[in-house]
Amino acid sequence: MDILPGGLYLEDLQEGQTFTTGSMEVDAAQIVAFASAFDPQPFHTDAEAAKHTFFGGLAASGWHTAALTMRLLVGKGAPFAVGLIGAGAQLEWPRPTRPGDVLHVRTEIVKIAPSRSRPDRGMVTLRSETINQRGEVVQVLTSTAVVTRRPAPAGELRKT
Amino acid sequence: MDILPGGLYLEDLQEGQTFTTGSMEVDAAQIVAFASAFDPQPFHTDAEAAKHTFFGGLAASGWHTAALTMRLLVGKGAPFAVGLIGAGAQLEWPRPTRPGDVLHVRTEIVKIAPSRSRPDRGMVTLRSETINQRGEVVQVLTSTAVVTRRPAPAGELRKT
Numbered sequence: 001m002d003i004l005p006g007g008l009y010l011e012d013l014q015e016g017q018t019f020t021t022g023s024m025e026v027d028a029a030q031i032v033a034f035a036s037a038f039d040p041q042p043f044h045t046d047a048e049a050a051k052h053t054f055f056g057g058l059a060a061s062g063w064h065t066a067a068l069t070m071r072l073l074v075g076k077g078a079p080f081a082v083g084l085i086g087a088g089a090q091l092e093w094p095r096p097t098r099p100g101d102v103l104h105v106r107t108e109i110v111k112i113a114p115s116r117s118r119p120d121r122g123m124v125t126l127r128s129e130t131i132n133q134r135g136e137v138v139q140v141l142t143s144t145a146v147v148t149r150r151p152a153p154a155g156e157l158r159k160t
Numbered sequence: 161m162d163i164l165p166g167g168l169y170l171e172d173l174q175e176g177q178t179f180t181t182g183s184m185e186v187d188a189a190q191i192v193a194f195a196s197a198f199d200p201q202p203f204h205t206d207a208e209a210a211k212h213t214f215f216g217g218l219a220a221s222g223w224h225t226a227a228l229t230m231r232l233l234v235g236k237g238a239p240f241a242v243g244l245i246g247a248g249a250q251l252e253w254p255r256p257t258r259p260g261d262v263l264h265v266r267t268e269i270v271k272i273a274p275s276r277s278r279p280d281r282g283m284v285t286l287r288s289e290t291i292n293q294r295g296e297v298v299q300v301l302t303s304t305a306v307v308t309r310r311p312a313p314a315g316e317l318r319k320t
Contacts, residue, residue, distance in 0.1 A: 034227075039230045054245055063230050067199070083201040083203070083213075088251055088253065090249070091251070
């Protein structure tokens with residue numbers, strides 16, 4: 001199995017540990033492009049029409065915020081050796097992402113549960129807040145990721 | 161507020177009601193393009209490298225499955241007059257979307273809760289299964305959407 005060089009394994013993690021990503025700016029063109037492909041509703045695709053909707057102006061699709069959050073998390077944000085493989089996720093969008101927002105993600109490990117049936121791995125519950133340049137939370141993502149233990153060196157395997 | 165012509169209002173909905181979307185095929189190029197932008201991990205971006213990972217072959221990012229689900233839902237899948245505005249969502253990915261999969265979404269209204277503070281709207285809980293061409297569920301999305309009541313005609317407002 002391919003691994004992320006220098007990535008973390010289950011035994012490297014502890015509850016309460018936090019990771020913070022770099023940041024990324026989102027512009028109106030990106031908001032419209034994503035929404036045109038995946039969530040073509042006027043409040044996500046048309047700045048003028050958006051003024052007369054629930055959002056009162058152009059707002060990113062929540063799924064765009066979720067996808068951007070994943071982009072920020074991959075690599076530095078959740079640096080697990082086998083990558084970030086989610087079995088499930090829970091999302092809240094307290095406010096929308098707007099054009100010009102600069103987002104970063106702060107993740108806390110809230111729970112580590114070693115697997116009973118698969119001793120080589122565990123389920124790690126992560127709480128990731130996506131935060132804009134004003135310090136406002138635009139998304140709270142609670143996800144459960146599969147994280148493997150550090151493989152024993154080949155020599156170790158022969159001994160047992 | 162702009163409305164979807166012919167769209168449904170809160171009083172048109174009932175618990176147990178179901179909606180089924182059209183279908184959409186996903187190919188390897190789309191899987192790689194989405195993942196390159198938002199989830200650049202080898203099991204989502206490189207068919208050859210993916211063989212040696214947890215997934216055993218190219219698999220769509222769960223966020224791609226979520227975005228495609230939204231694309232299927234917008235319009236026919238959840239035809240609310242004000243559009244589909246989610247306040248939160250819960251996702252499970254029992255298996256990945258694979259290249260060549262043809263997806264559709266079946267949504268059931270599981271709960272309707274009129275708002276106490278905002279009498280013009282309610283919160284509707286939807287359970288949306290994203291299903292591939294083999295009838296296998298690739299995603300279960302439980303979401304809470306804001307749905308407004310049908311506005312009273314101008315004449316009605318004056319009477320009360």
